[in-house]
Amino acid sequence: MPRVGEGTIVSGSCLADVLGERVELTPAEKSALERLEERQRHIRRGAILLRENESGGELFVLRKGLMMSYVLLDDGSRQILRFLFPGDMLGISSMIYRESPETLCALSDCVVCPFDHAAFSELLTEHPRLAALILVFSQIERVALxxxxxALGRTSAKARVAALLLDLRNRLRGTDKSIDKAFALGLTQEEIGDATGLTAVHVNRMLRQLEEEGLIGRGSGRVTLIDERALARAANYVDRYEGLDLSWLPKAR
Amino acid sequence: MPRVGEGTIVSGSCLADVLGERVELTPAEKSALERLEERQRHIRRGAILLRENESGGELFVLRKGLMMSYVLLDDGSRQILRFLFPGDMLGISSMIYRESPETLCALSDCVVCPFDHAAFSELLTEHPRLAALILVFSQIERVALxxxxxALGRTSAKARVAALLLDLRNRLRGTDKSIDKAFALGLTQEEIGDATGLTAVHVNRMLRQLEEEGLIGRGSGRVTLIDERALARAANYVDRYEGLDLSWLPKAR
DNA sequence: CGCAAATTTGAACGTAGTCAACAAGTGTGG
DNA sequence: CCACACTTGTTGACTACGTTCAAATTTGCG
Known part of the structure; x- marks a missing residue:
């Protein structure tokens, strides 16, 4: 894909790519999805796209980079709710609430495509099958949550860290098929802690322990999943992007 | 509402009641929702409507009673994911996965209305605004999760128990406006623990502590929220059924 | 190169878990 | 109507997982 500047229009749609892996999209559906990604915005690592309790006038499709959503509690601690990958739709919840329930923040330099509420609403009415697919992805996200x-309620610190590593790898592989066992995780141990409900210190100990037990390897900011089977066992891990049944979807328009 | 027997057809729709609180439903929309609740099934306390990893051929609307969804981890522990109240739609996730990711179980004697995948699919295509509303409720559920x-990642045991009590009361009040400060919680301390990621023993201690601090009262299976303000503060509680903005919804058909 | 952020490690502490025993309900059948 | 069994609730003593605090070390960036 060519490198593009602020505001440049490119063909293609990340969202269409993601949805297209599940069903054969019609030309009308594809072009409707492409329309959502007509505009683009580049944002820097650390930038906040939408802040908790502020109102968000727009939705976004993440086209490039890694983002996260989180909430801050009033003791100042942070809970990371979700990591966001290319093709993910961002900010649906900011649309249904007057004040956003979560903050959207870039973990790397990112490209997002903003579109407004009306465009989303129109998509739902004009393309019932896409509406159903958006509901499907909303449910996948719900199940992942x-x-x-x-995991937070009932599993050990080690299991949670292992689950995060597996999930991150699997989701990264969704957009970059070259990733296999090793990947740059692009998160600080503090962030891993905020996602898993642990302190950075304890995350460090758990990573070390996973390394000592030969389940993972680490070096120069990269993690290698050495014994994936054992990791998945330790983590109770299920890939929620598999095992779907979409045979009930309505006809495409 | 008159007491009805197995298979009896009654007018009205719990789902229409719930959605109707948010928007003015058209007659066509109402009758489409009523069609989902044509059949009813009575289930006993403790009965399992759908088991994790089994395939669910149907969806349900809960018409009466209290249910829960949970998962079992392979060490035998249980995490309760959600409590289900009249008007809630059950089993959407069992529709998109070949194997259900969660178990649905009745906490009291219940009445549910089963309908099939085709009926749901048809609803989405015939009534785009209802499809959007179902997406909205799916998002509310996501935010509640x-x-x-x-709460599980970043708050204390006491805060989690307080949050559960507040949430339960608020949701019960959704269908029974007579409930104010006192209510029968209908859960064992074991169940409260499985919902909050605690042990039954520790739940007991937290309830006692909340009682000693004068935040709640307890007696004969009922809980009274004495100092609601302090409870909400202790719990970081936000009612996610408030603060909605549905002005963007498409036109009704 | 120099600084700030991130990682690593150790020691002490505390929240919540575990185990065990008993009490109080709850429902059932005699 | 009571006796019995079983589930649920209550309490105490002990344990352990993860946190906190502090300091040293490494990494990465400007």
Missing amino acids: TDRLA | TDRLA
Whole structure:
């Protein structure tokens, strides 16, 4: 994909790529999705796209980079809710609430495509099958959240860290097929802690322990999943982007 | 509402009641929702409507009673994901996955209305505004889950128990306006623990502590929220059924 | 190269878990 | 109507996982 500048229009749609992996999209559907990604905005690492309790006039499709959503509690601690990858739709919840329930923040330099509420609303009415697919992805996200809920409620620190590593790798592979066992995780241990409900100090100990047990390797900011089977076992991990049944989807328009 | 027997057809729709609180439904929309609740099934306390990893051929609307969804981890522990109240739609996730990611279980004697995938799919295509509303409720549920994720990841045992009590009361009040400060919680301390990621023993201590501090009262299976303000403060609680903006919804058909 | 951020490690502490015993309900069948 | 069994709730003593605090070390960036 060519490198593009602020505001440049490029063909293609990350969202269409993601949805297109699940169903064969019609030309009308593709062009409707492309329209959502007509505009683009480049944002820097650390930039906040939308702040908790502020109102968000726009939705976004993440086209490039890694982002996260989080909430701050009033003791100042942070809970990272979700990592966001290219093709993910951002800010649906900011649309249904007057004040956003979460902050959207870039973990690397990113490219996002903003579109407004009306465009989203129109998409839902004009393309019932896409509406259903958006509901499907909303449910996948919901189930992924319940997995994490169970992890925080009922599993050990080591299991949570292992689950995060597996999930991150799998989701990164979604957009970069060259990733296999090793990858740059692009998160600080502080961030891993805020995602898993642990302190940075304890995350460090758990990573070390996973390394000593031969489950992972580490070096120069990269992690290698050495014994994936054992990791998945330690983590109770299920890939929620597999095992889908979309046979019930309505006809495309 | 008259007491009805197995298979009896009654007018009205719990789902329409819930959605109707947010928008003015058209007659066509109402009748489409009523069609989902044509059949009813009575289930006993403790009955399992759908088991994790089994395939669910149907969706349901909960019409009466209290249910929960949970997952079991392979060490045998349980994480309760969500409590389900009248008007809630159950089993959407069992529709998009070949195997259900969660178990649905009745906490009291319940009445549910089963409908099939085709009926749901048809609803989405025939009524774009209802499709959007279902997406809205899916997002509310998602945000409620992120609140709980933050609670499990970053708050104390006492805060989690307080949050559960507040949430339960608020949701019960959704269907029974007579409930104010006192209510029968209908959960064992074991269940409260499985929802909050604690042990039953520790839940007991936290309830006692909340009682000793004068935040709640307890007696004969009922809980009274004495100092609601202090409870909400202790719990970081936000009611996610408030503060909605649905002005962007598409036109009704 | 120099500084700030991130990682690493150790020691002490505390929240919540575990185990165990008992009490109080709850429902069932005699 | 009571006796019995079983579930649920209550309490105490002990344990352990993860946190906190502090300091040293490494990394990465301007």
